[in-house]
Amino acid sequence: MKNHLPTIKEIAKQLNISVSTVSRALHDHKSIGLRTKMQVQELAKKLQYEPNQTAIFFQQGKTFTIGVILPELSEAFFSSAISGIEDAAHKSNYTVLLGQSHDSVEKEKQLIDTMKKHRVDGLLVSISKNTTDYSHFETLQRYNIPIVFFDRIPKISNIHYVACNMVNGTVQAVNFLFKKGHRIIGMINGPEKLPATKERLDGYIQALTKSRLKYDPALVINCDLTKESVCHATEKLLTGKRKPTAIVAFNDYVALDAVQQARKMKLRINKDICFVSYANLPISNYTAYPPLASVEQFPYLQGQKATETLIELLQKKSDDDTDVNNRTYYKIILESQLVLHDAK
């Protein structure tokens, strides 16, 4: 039952020619006579010969595989991203090797190791929440495996990355509210240490300043994204001295929890209080009181761009045949954008 797959050797033997001739014939090499070329190709077809890629990978030191490490595959944001990644990779004939870190640094390290072992040509990473030490990424340099980070990127400078800038989107969001007549605009922001939190705050302040509204720190409350802390923040905002008529929420989940809390407090959504947020749910259409608008972060696009960037790097690598670390780094920044929801 040993079903030996046909190899180049066998073709050679059957045709009484050398393996190199067969190899070249299959590659349409010019130095092979038309006659033998035909013979080889015919027999190859007959035997349903298919080259053993593992041998080729090994021989060429290239696997046409890119590794992808994400925090959580089941999150809407990342599943869109991976979709973009896969599409872009497939287009350039690369394949995707996947791993999820579950936001554990330990697992992230393991995955890096696995990827290294599998000799992926390049790596796409969105780092885990808790990663602060980046040494495990550096080990990849020895292997000349380039990394492109996306969305969640390390706070170091000599890296390639693709990210979405939240400042602009936030400015748009606040402007939007301003134009609708809101003058007291609150914000339920995320955990302090997240870069994403800072960007939102920056945009918020920028927009206020431009509209000649004064920035009142009491109107911005951080939360840790749990339901309780969101409710708490909402309550605090809505019972504060200066009561906002609109709130910018850290993301859709936060917005939905805040809406619930506001309703509990007998406020009428979109009348007494309006919300805008940042998109991570595909379902705003279905919720009863969706935010008026969301800042879109284009996960699919981010994944796609990151992949294209990586593939470009790989291209360059094989062109120059030089070290990848040539001190020029891609920093690709997509602009977030406010998307208005249908007023039902």
Place this chain on the structure above:
Amino acid sequence: MKNHLPTIKEIAKQLNISVSTVSRALHDHKSIGLRTKMQVQELAKKLQYEPNQTAIFFQQGKTFTIGVILPELSEAFFSSAISGIEDAAHKSNYTVLLGQSHDSVEKEKQLIDTMKKHRVDGLLVSISKNTTDYSHFETLQRYNIPIVFFDRIPKISNIHYVACNMVNGTVQAVNFLFKKGHRIIGMINGPEKLPATKERLDGYIQALTKSRLKYDPALVINCDLTKESVCHATEKLLTGKRKPTAIVAFNDYVALDAVQQARKMKLRINKDICFVSYANLPISNYTAYPPLASVEQFPYLQGQKATETLIELLQKKSDDDTDVNNRTYYKIILESQLVLHDAK
């Protein structure tokens, strides 16, 4: 800048021993003296030697990789599934090679080919909507690559699969409604040709029969899952001769659209009309009028089980060293289960 990675050969040369000794020393082979073993391991560490897996893959004809082909990575159901797959694979030291077919038969074929080329050890597939010809899967038999199908499985018998049986869940759903006092229960079902549609109908009829209610075909309307067809179906049900007080919807999306339509018709949700559906959204908590209950299909679990099954097959394969096609097929059926939602 040619950063040659350390190999077994180099270690051998530096220590003036043969490569085989080094190899065995690194594998802790008993026939190697303690002294040399130590020396080798020490040098290996010092040089930061790591075996070249591509060489090993090639040499052993095994890649410790499983291929996964899904219709759509960004769909909640599949992203949960892939999460389960990755977790299970990682646990057994397998890695996941990913591809999405976008429900295109053509792309599905291409992916099969890619997976074959990469010499994955096994394959996990949820087939595209439009696949009716299964010959591309059969080509894998030559390569002795086992496939486990899950969720969307081909209608042929000599295959391994993991699926979730909807009959039981549907029975539970209808019973649940019956116990709540409903006597006229409608159903908005899916496209006729889908097996999933049939299972739901079977369960529906079974449950009715047991409760001694008569099955009235006018109360079951198929739709093609578009918003329009759902609205149309809902309207037809709710203006029919026998007006249902409860409706079983094909899935959460359908339910939400149906709810919208019902509200348009001035019916009070959960008073005039109740809904139950099948879970694919993680957000029922947030919607204004979620279905009373959902039949859960456990995508994460399905992915996990499928992976475990595949790995078991791979185990067997290497044990027996015999052909995988030994005429015994795993058919693993998870039972769907009704999950009640919090009444808010």
Place this chain on the structure above:
DNA sequence: AAAAATTATGCAAACGTTTGACTGAATCAG
């Protein structure tokens, strides 16, 4: 007719690792 160029093919090394078969030395039983 000799030299040069072209065409078609073969040889063998290389990629890094594993592994069965073999060898030489030391140890041990009787």
Place this chain on the structure above:
DNA sequence: CTGATTCAGTCAAACGTTTGCATAATTTTT
């Protein structure tokens, strides 16, 4: 002291492919 056993290690083949270099055969040029 001989033969068997264990120990420590080496040799070389094998996995399938690519590719630089050599070679042989043929044709073209001078």
